[in-house]
Amino acid sequence: MTMRSELGEEAGVVEGLLDTAVDQVRRFADAVRDRDVDLVLIAARGTSDHAAIYGQYVLGSRNRLQVALAAPSLVSVYGGGPRLRNAAVLGISQSGRSPDVVAVLQDARRQGALTAAITNEPSSELAAAAEHVIELAAGPERAVAATKTYLAEIALLAMISSALSGDAESAVQLRAVPGALREALLVEDAIAGLAAVRATQDRCAVLARGFHYATAREWALKLKELAYVLADPYSAADFQHGPIALVQPGFPVLAVATAGPALDGMVELLGRLAGARADLVVLSDSPEALALGAGVQIPATPEWLSPLVAIVPAQLFAYHLALARGLDTEAPRNITKVTLTR
Amino acid sequence: MTMRSELGEEAGVVEGLLDTAVDQVRRFADAVRDRDVDLVLIAARGTSDHAAIYGQYVLGSRNRLQVALAAPSLVSVYGGGPRLRNAAVLGISQSGRSPDVVAVLQDARRQGALTAAITNEPSSELAAAAEHVIELAAGPERAVAATKTYLAEIALLAMISSALSGDAESAVQLRAVPGALREALLVEDAIAGLAAVRATQDRCAVLARGFHYATAREWALKLKELAYVLADPYSAADFQHGPIALVQPGFPVLAVATAGPALDGMVELLGRLAGARADLVVLSDSPEALALGAGVQIPATPEWLSPLVAIVPAQLFAYHLALARGLDTEAPRNITKVTLTR
Numbered sequence: 019m020t021m022r023s024e025l026g027e028e029a030g031v032v033e034g035l036l037d038t039a040v041d042q043v044r045r046f047a048d049a050v051r052d053r054d055v056d057l058v059l060i061a062a063r064g065t066s067d068h069a070a071i072y073g074q075y076v077l078g079s080r081n082r083l084q085v086a087l088a089a090p091s092l093v094s095v096y097g098g099g100p101r102l103r104n105a106a107v108l109g110i111s112q113s114g115r116s117p118d119v120v121a122v123l124q125d126a127r128r129q130g131a132l133t134a135a136i137t138n139e140p141s142s143e144l145a146a147a148a149e150h151v152i153e154l155a156a157g158p159e160r161a162v163a164a165t166k167t168y169l170a171e172i173a174l175l176a177m178i179s180s181a182l183s184g185d186a187e188s189a190v191q192l193r194a195v196p197g198a199l200r201e202a203l204l205v206e207d208a209i210a211g212l213a214a215v216r217a218t219q220d221r222c223a224v225l226a227r228g229f230h231y232a233t234a235r236e237w238a239l240k241l242k243e244l245a246y247v248l249a250d251p252y253s254a255a256d257f258q259h260g261p262i263a264l265v266q267p268g269f270p271v272l273a274v275a276t277a278g279p280a281l282d283g284m285v286e287l288l289g290r291l292a293g294a295r296a297d298l299v300v301l302s303d304s305p306e307a308l309a310l311g312a313g314v315q316i317p318a319t320p321e322w323l324s325p326l327v328a329i330v331p332a333q334l335f336a337y338h339l340a341l342a343r344g345l346d347t348e349a350p351r352n353i354t355k356v357t358l359t360r
Numbered sequence: 361m362t363m364r365s366e367l368g369e370e371a372g373v374v375e376g377l378l379d380t381a382v383d384q385v386r387r388f389a390d391a392v393r394d395r396d397v398d399l400v401l402i403a404a405r406g407t408s409d410h411a412a413i414y415g416q417y418v419l420g421s422r423n424r425l426q427v428a429l430a431a432p433s434l435v436s437v438y439g440g441g442p443r444l445r446n447a448a449v450l451g452i453s454q455s456g457r458s459p460d461v462v463a464v465l466q467d468a469r470r471q472g473a474l475t476a477a478i479t480n481e482p483s484s485e486l487a488a489a490a491e492h493v494i495e496l497a498a499g500p501e502r503a504v505a506a507t508k509t510y511l512a513e514i515a516l517l518a519m520i521s522s523a524l525s526g527d528a529e530s531a532v533q534l535r536a537v538p539g540a541l542r543e544a545l546l547v548e549d550a551i552a553g554l555a556a557v558r559a560t561q562d563r564c565a566v567l568a569r570g571f572h573y574a575t576a577r578e579w580a581l582k583l584k585e586l587a588y589v590l591a592d593p594y595s596a597a598d599f600q601h602g603p604i605a606l607v608q609p610g611f612p613v614l615a616v617a618t619a620g621p622a623l624d625g626m627v628e629l630l631g632r633l634a635g636a637r638a639d640l641v642v643l644s645d646s647p648e649a650l651a652l653g654a655g656v657q658i659p660a661t662p663e664w665l666s667p668l669v670a671i672v673p674a675q676l677f678a679y680h681l682a683l684a685r686g687l688d689t690e691a692p693r694n695i696t697k698v699t700l701t702r
Contacts, residue, residue, distance in 0.1 A: 057426065057428075063601045064601030064602050065601075065602070075431060075434065078441075079440065082441075082443045084401065086426055086429075089417060089420060091597070092417065092421055095625070096621055098424065099424075100427070101424045101426065104446075105426070118597060163602075221590040228433045228437050228438065242602060242603045243602045244605075246605060246606050246608075248590050250590055253433075255432070255433070256406060256409065259405045259407075259701070260406050260581050260584060260585045260695060261581065262694045263586075263692040263693045263695050264588050264590060265694055283702065350605040351607070352604045352607055353600075353604055357600050359600055360625065
């Protein structure tokens with residue numbers, strides 16, 4: 019299966035980027051410093067928009083950069099993007115072809131902002147629109163559901179954060195990621211078992227907090243694309259401001275919670291949901307969190323890099339749930355690889 | 361029923377604000393101009409976060425201000441908010457009590473940013489944390505599901521946008537909103553009928569583009585809180601980047617599409633979904649859009665103000681769907697009026 023084999027390439031893709039992307043990343047980080055950037059605006063759609071959410075947390079917490087996620091329609095539909103001063107504008111797109119994302123970059127460059135494209139296609143329109151191009155170098159992605167390009171996108175954002183901080187320890191931590199990605203694949207049989215017994219579920223909530231909010235969003239998208247499960251991703255905080263009303267005994271909840279400042283709040287919420295007898299699947303490196311539901315152990319990784327590792331079992335879960343539901347993971351209904359929205 | 365009667369107070373609340381809030385709004389708008397603000401950061405949770413999304417579109421398209429939605433955990437969990445220069449930071453909260461939203465405002469004020477609280481409780485911690493206080497003046501909201509305070513929040517954001525632009529026509533357009541809100545209530549019987557025949561649905565997608573993305577998000581939240589329907593809100597563009605795989609004959613889709621630059625794209629997508637025999641409910645002022653599914657006519661309003669009007673039938677739909685499902689709209693499961701997340 020193409021999707022499963024591309025998922026297996028993830029460790030190699032990140033390993034490659036840690037060597038080949040260093041110069042592109044450094045040049046962009048130098049420009050961010052030279053131009054005294056204080057706002058990073060990211061334009062993206064679908065899976066790449068979830069990479070942008072990771073960017074919001076990693077650049078916000080480690081580099082104290084304010085990150086805004088663009089509403090591309092402000093440029094592409096309403097025809098006048100917000101004023102950009104001291105801003106860096108990043109477009110993220112596997113294909114580099116979505117017209118609305120390209121329009122945001124073009125508008126930003128016209129306004130004199132620093133621009134960069136993160137894309138798998140260095141000859142795309144998006145790349146042409148940007149001053150800096152940072153290649154995903156993930157090789158062709160043929161499966162409709164993106165897997166390895168998501169990994170490449172968030173790995174590059176982590177590398178940008180590391181280059182901006184100039185912190186030697188972060189570079190060492192990045193080097194350990196490919197090994198953790200290989201280790202993360204070892205839970206596949208356990209994941210397949212958890213998916214098999216949930217084959218009849220057609221809705222669920224997906225919860226996380228902080229860095230893993232991106233993981234929850236991307237996990238939910240994979241569940242929709244591949245398994246046709248209406249998966250609703252929520253920050254654990256926002257979930258408690260209303261949607262928690264959905265929970266009754268047996269209500270399916272998927273959660274990601276790894277060691278770090280967000281863990282205590284997640285454990286508290288998961289304890290409450292376990293008390294309400296929700297059906298919990300928990301991806302974690304914390305024994306306390308794992309014990310609250312059907313636990314899937316993921317390799318311990320510094321929190322800022324844990325979204326790179328935790329997405330692997332999440333992708334595997336969506337893949338195996340689709341198989342358990344008798345669906346074709348290579349040809350999801352209604353969608354094609356490249357979506358051209360305006 | 362408290363919720364239904366508070367929903368009926370919406371026109372009066374907006375009418376009141378157009379008189380009483382003028383000075384508070386003008387003082388804040390003057391400060392935004394004086395301080396040469398180019399970024400507005402909004403911190404909010406739940407319903408108020410959807411008001412923030414409206415703020416992103418109205419201030420972005422009409423005032424060319426870049427709006428970022430805060431990730432409150434960057435301050436409250438990770439302990440160091442992004443640097444804020446030339447920024448105005450807005451906290452929006454009915455109760456003014458959510459610790460994570462308060463923390464963002466406190467951090468911003470320490471950094472010297474312009475701060476404002478939009479709240480129904482002028483003696484709350486949020487109000488105390490901010491330099492400017494703009495009162496919702498909606499009267500006590502007793503129902504757990506917020507209705508009139510959402511209206512008050514987005515009405516104030518529209519007033520701020522109007523004050524910033526100094527455009528006389530926009531003030532005239534605002535004056536027409538209370539009348540349109542009263543007219544919007546007239547579709548209640550039709551709405552109740554549409555809800556009654558959908559009482560067994562437990563999942564749906566809620567779609568919109570541009571200004572109405574906020575409407576879609578808030579509609580979906582009301583459906584979850586009141587009717588326990590897993591409603592997944594999407595920008596029409598993002599929906600096509602994956603989640604559209606969910607759609608099969610009979611799949612429930614709710615949509616909002618009113619006249620303006622976003623309408624053509626919505627009509628195109630709804631036509632495609634009608635072709636796939638999705639079960640469509642469409643709130644619109646456009647005959648073309650209304651004809652594509654079960655249509656609910658909403659009063660024609662300039663697009664930038666249409667989210668104030670379109671949310672009324674959306675709230676009514678969630679309310680009547682809850683009744684049709686035999687649920688207690690006054691006591692949703694698991695939630696309380698004030699949620700204190702950190």
